[in-house]
Structure formats: structure tokens, C-alpha cells
Amino acid sequence: MSSLQNIHDQLGNVEHVIVCVDPVDLDNIWQCLWALVRAPNAHIHAVLSPRVLDLRVPSFAGIFGQLVKEVGLRYMLDVRRRDAEEIYGLLESEDWRDYFTRDTTFQDDPHTKAHVPLYMACSALRFGEKFVSKDHSLSRVSFYWDPRSMETIVPGLHHPLHVNDQLYACTDEERREAQSILHLRGKQREERMVRIMERIADRLSAQLGYKEPAEVLHPLEDLVAILSLIPDKRSLVLGGGPFTEMVRLLTETKAVPLAIVAMARTWYADVNIFPNNYNDLMDLDAAMEIEMIIKERGIDTWFFPTECAKAKVQDGEILRACPWDFIKEELVSIFESAGDMRSYDEADAFTRETKTSAKMHMFDVLTVVPLAHPRALPYRRAESFWDKVNGERVLRIREAVDGPVQVFYPDEKAMSVSKEQVMAEISHVLSSISKN
Numbered sequence: 001m002s003s004l005q006n007i008h009d010q011l012g013n014v015e016h017v018i019v020c021v022d023p024v025d026l027d028n029i030w031q032c033l034w035a036l037v038r039a040p041n042a043h044i045h046a047v048l049s050p051r052v053l054d055l056r057v058p059s060f061a062g063i064f065g066q067l068v069k070e071v072g073l074r075y076m077l078d079v080r081r082r083d084a085e086e087i088y089g090l091l092e093s094e095d096w097r098d099y100f101t102r103d104t105t106f107q108d109d110p111h112t113k114a115h116v117p118l119y120m121a122c123s124a125l126r127f128g129e130k131f132v133s134k135d136h137s138l139s140r141v142s143f144y145w146d147p148r149s150m151e152t153i154v155p156g157l158h159h160p161l162h163v164n165d166q167l168y169a170c171t172d173e174e175r176r177e178a179q180s181i182l183h184l185r186g187k188q189r190e191e192r193m194v195r196i197m198e199r200i201a202d203r204l205s206a207q208l209g210y211k212e213p214a215e216v217l218h219p220l221e222d223l224v225a226i227l228s229l230i231p232d233k234r235s236l237v238l239g240g241g242p243f244t245e246m247v248r249l250l251t252e253t254k255a256v257p258l259a260i261v262a263m264a265r266t267w268y269a270d271v272n273i274f275p276n277n278y279n280d281l282m283d284l285d286a287a288m289e290i291e292m293i294i295k296e297r298g299i300d301t302w303f304f305p306t307e308c309a310k311a312k313v314q315d316g317e318i319l320r321a322c323p324w325d326f327i328k329e330e331l332v333s334i335f336e337s338a339g340d341m342r343s344y345d346e347a348d349a350f351t352r353e354t355k356t357s358a359k360m361h362m363f364d365v366l367t368v369v370p371l372a373h374p375r376a377l378p379y380r381r382a383e384s385f386w387d388k389v390n391g392e393r394v395l396r397i398r399e400a401v402d403g404p405v406q407v408f409y410p411d412e413k414a415m416s417v418s419k420e421q422v423m424a425e426i427s428h429v430l431s432s433i434s435k436n
Contacts, residue, residue, distance in 0.1 A: 002300045004374040004406075007236075007259045011371065014258060015234045017042045018223070018249065021364065022049045022241035022282070023123035024165045026347045029130050030365035030430060031240045036136050037429045038372050039236065045223055046127060047144045047249075049241045049282070051162070052112050052155040053119050055190040057102045058183055060160040067096060077273050079103050079155055098185075099160045106150035113150055115190075118197055119166055120145045121213040125204035126169040128216065130343075135433035138208060146220035149244045152283050156274070166197050168346060169204060220245060224252045232256040239263060240364030242282035243290040250293050260294065260301040263367040265384065265397050265407055267305050271312045271320075275389040277305065287395055291384050291405060298404050302379060304367035305397075307410040323415040324366055324422060331360055334423050338430035362426065369425050370408065376418035379406040 017035040021028035035044050060067060060076075068076050071090045075083055084100060091097050106112055124143035131141060155162075167178045174196055181192045201213035210216050227235065227249055235255065239246060239262025246262075249255070264287065266277050280287035294301045312320035326334070335344035347360050370377045383400040386393060397407055415422075 002259070004302065004370060004379070007300065008371055008374045010233075010258060011039050011236075012041060013234070014039045014042045014236045016045060016226070016230055017236045017238065018045045018047060018227070018246075018257075019238045020047045020049070020241055020243070020246045020249075020262075021239070022051060022279075023120070023127070024051060024163065025240075025364065026168075026343065027362050027364040027366075028240045029127055030343075030362070030426070031238060031368055032127060032141075033131065033134060033136075034365055034368045034372075034429045035236075035238060036131065036134075036140065038368075042140075042236070044141045045144065045226070046124070046141060047146075047220065047223065047245045048120060048123055048127075048217075049153060049244060050106075050116050050120060050145060050147075050149055052104070052106055052153070052159070053116055053162075054102060054104065054109075054112050054159050055115055055193045056111075056186050057099075057159040057162075058185055058189065059162070059164070060099065060158075063096070067091075067099070070096070077157060077161065079158055100158065102159050103155065104159075105154050107154075113147075115194060115197070116147075116150070117214070118194065118201065121216055122166045122169070122197055122201050122204075124216045125201060125208060125210075125213065126165075128208050129169055129204055132208065134431070142218055142223075143216055144218045144220050144223050144245075146245055146248065148220075148248070149242075149283075152286065153242055153244055154282060156278055156281050166193075166200070169200055170196075171203075174200060220248065224249060227255045228253045230255065233258045237261075238368055239279070240367060242279055243286040244283045247286045247289050247293065250290070250297075256297050256299060258300070260290075260299055261368055261371060262301075262303055263364050264303045265305045265382075265395065267307050267397065267407070267410070268312070268320075269389075269394070269396065271310045272306050275392060275394045277395070280395050284393060284395060288384060288386070294404055301405045302370070303382075303397075303405065303407045304363075304370075305407055305410070306363070308377065308408050308415075309361050309363045309366045320410075321412050322410055323412060323419045325361060326423070330423060331362075334427050335430065337424070337427035339432065340430050343430060365426055365429070366422070369422050372425055373418060373421055376414070376422055377408050378411050378414055379408045381405065382407040 017039045019032050087100050205213045235257040237257045237260045264279050311322040311325040381400045382397045387396045
């Protein structure tokens with residue numbers, strides 16, 4: 001098995017980096033930027049996972065706090081069908097009940113698939129716009145998505161908690177129009193939102209040199225064909241989303257990448273909003289299947305658990321510190337050093353809009369930082385196993401004697417020592433090439 005230092009030493013020789021992410025969180029864009037900067041001779045294949053999308057559904061917006069008082073925080077965040085009847089019993093208002101009746105999956109409601117191709121194009125174009133703003137050439141990047149992923153990916157949050165990330169690349173005029181319809185429900189909201197998304201997609205595709213929005217995305221089969229021809233150890237796989245597409249890429253090829261580094265798993269299961277790590281949660285079977293493939297092929301793998309980016313806090317008291325869970329002043333410093341306060345403002349607004357976290361966390365970009373600084377964070381050999389919490393399947397880890405899977409460990413002393421180095425690394429990859 002290779003060490004993380006050995007993987008670091010080969011980054012300049014990597015020819016292809018496959019980055020499997022969900023398009024919602026802004027730190028997924030930052031993970032892709034890390035690949036563009038730290039694997040300078042590689043082509044970046046950004047594989048975007050679809051999310052369950054229902055444009056008819058308004059957000060909780062200003063009534064989030066009121067609903068929490070009525071039903072409790074867990075019911076506000078965790079989507080479990082068996083909770084529906086109990087939630088309805090806690091709410092007298094039919095309008096408030098309506099928020100919870102709209103939780104549907106790709107598998108149960110075809111309507112949630114209706115606008116996903118447009119949404120995916122908007123997402124890829126939004127990623128591309130950010131790369132170009134940092135002076136990266138889009139000739140180094142290809143985007144992919146796979147409609148088959150809708151067969152297994154589930155919503156991790158109630159629909160009204162989903163942010164309108166399709167609007168993040170808006171002009172001021174588009175944003176004002178979008179803000180005026182966010183309170184609407186049903187078909188009227190859907191039709192007007194689609195029109196705005198189409199305008200965004202048309203504008204960005206023209207700006208980035210595509211003939212039409214759909215041209216930005218390639219089918220996953222194209223990447224399967226490419227990956228099948230790449231010699232062993234010449235590709236690197238990064239993860240910041242569900243493992244759905246990563247599993248498909250590896251099962252449909254005989255690929256043995258140099259390494260897999262992904263945000264996944266949890267040591268303590270006490271800092272996540274949910275019992276599972278969110279990336280695992282969106283497709284639990286794929287999260288376990290990827291580990292089976294890793295073991296069969298002996299692929300060096302590092303999982304980055306939630307605890308390495310998030311402190312344990314209860315009632316305002318820090319019960320377990322995490323030096324990489326940056327306070328506001330440190331976050332501002334990172335983005336100021338990068339000359340990119342726009343990204344800070346976007347991420348700060350995203351955090352406020354989701355209402356699922358009290359502050360901004362940098363999960364997915366932190367996941368890959370140890371590849372650039374192998375001594376920044378210790379890791380332990382581990383393996384995953386199934387457990388149950390309140391009758392629900394959960395994925396847990398335990399230390400192992402052997403095997404190719406390593407899980408980073410939230411060693412407070414080590415993270416404190418490397419903290420400034422880590423902050424500088426993030427600033428570096430968020431900077432424009434001309435600044436570097």
C-alpha cells in the first residue's frame with residue numbers, strides 16, 4: 001500500500017483526475033479547482049450527481065424557526081416517510097403540512113426528473129464560469145452526468161430546505177426576478193423558474209463558448225470509454241458527493257486509479273445532522289459497494305470524515321474542537337488572501353439559506369488538502385460495517401488490521417499545527433492563475 005506522501009509525489013504525473021461531486025455545495029467547485037491547480041498536467045473530468053428537484057416547492061424561508069418550534073429540528077431536516085403522520089399531527093395549518101407532503105423521490109415521482117437535464121446544464125455552466133474566472137482553460141475540463149443515477153439517489157433533506165442553487169450564477173436582474181417568485185407554489189412557480197433557468201443557461205453557454213447549454217454535458221459512457229484506456233495508476237479519483245457514479249465508473253471498467261480520496265464516513269457519528277455522513281446517505285448501497293471494489297482491486301483510498309471539518313458543539317459549548325472548522329475571521333482571511341470575496345459572500349449566503357448549519361464549513365475542499373500536505377493530518381486503517389439507529393441503516397467504521405482503506409483522524413494537535421498551512425492551501429487554489 002502506498003503512503004499519502006507517495007501519492008502526493010506523483011500528482012504531477014497524473015493524466016486524468018475524476019472528480020465525483022454533487023453540484024449544490026460551493027465547496028464542490030473548490031474541490032475541482034484544487035484538482036486544476038494541484039494536478040497541473042491532468043485533464044479534469046467533473047462528474048455531477050443529480051439531486052431530486054421539484055421546482056413547484058417553495059422554501060421554508062422565514063417560517064423555518066416557527067416550524068422548528070412546532071415539530072422539532074430533526075423532523076425539519078431528516079426525510080423519513082414514517083414520520084409524516086406524526087408531523088401532520090403536530091401541525092394544524094394545512095399550508096404548513098403542505099411543505100412536508102411534497103417530499104418525493106426520483107423513484108416515486110417522475111415530475112422530480114422533469115427539469116433535471118436543464119438543472120444539470122446550469123450547474124455545469126456555473127462550475128465552468130467559476131473556473132474561467134480563475135483563468136483556468138475549459139479545454140482542461142469535461143463535465144458528465146448519468147440519468148441512471150436517479151434510480152438510486154434519494155433526497156437527504158426535505159424539499160423546502162433545498163437551496164435554489166440553480167440561481168447562483170444569476171445576473172442582478174435575473175436574481176431580482178427570481179426573488180419575486182420564490183414564495184409561489186405549484187405550476188406557476190415551476191413555469192417561471194424554468195424560464196429564468198433557461199435564460200441563465202443560454203447566457204452562460206454563449207459566454208463560455210458552447211453552441212447550446214446541453215453541449216456542456218457528456219454522458220457518463222464517454223468517461224467509461226476514456227477510463228478503460230487509461231493505464232493503471234495514471235488517474236486520480238476524488239469524491240465530494242454520493243458514490244453512485246464512482247461505483248459505475250469502476251464496475252464498468254477494470255480501472256485501478258492511483259488513489260481515491262473522498263469525503264465520507266464518520267468516526268463518532270455525533271457531529272452530523274444525520275446518523276450517516278451526508279455523502280453516504282444519498283446512496284447508502286453505493287457507499288458500501290465502493291469499499292468492496294476498493295478492497296478487490298487494492299486501490300489506495302483515504303476517506304475524510306465529517307469530524308475533520310466540523311467541531312462538536314452543543315448549546316454553544318465546544319465539546320470536541322476541530323481546528324479546521326474555521327471561525328468567521330479565519331474564513332474571511334482565506335478568501336481575502338485569494339482575492340475572492342465573491343465566493344465568500346456566495347458561500348455565506350448558501351449557509352444562511354440552507355439553515356442546516358450555524359456556520360460555513362469547507363468539507364469537500366478540505367478533503368483533498370492532505371494530498372498537497374501529506375503530514376497535515378494523520379490517518380488510520382479502517383473498514384466499514386452496517387449498523388442500525390432507530391431502525392434505520394447506518395454506515396459505521398472501525399479500525400482494521402489491514403486493507404487499502406484509510407480514514408483521516410481528527411487529531412486536534414496535528415490540525416492545530418497545520419492550520420495556517422491548510423488555510424494558505426485553500427487560498428492558493430481559490431486564487432486566479434495570474435495571481436499565483
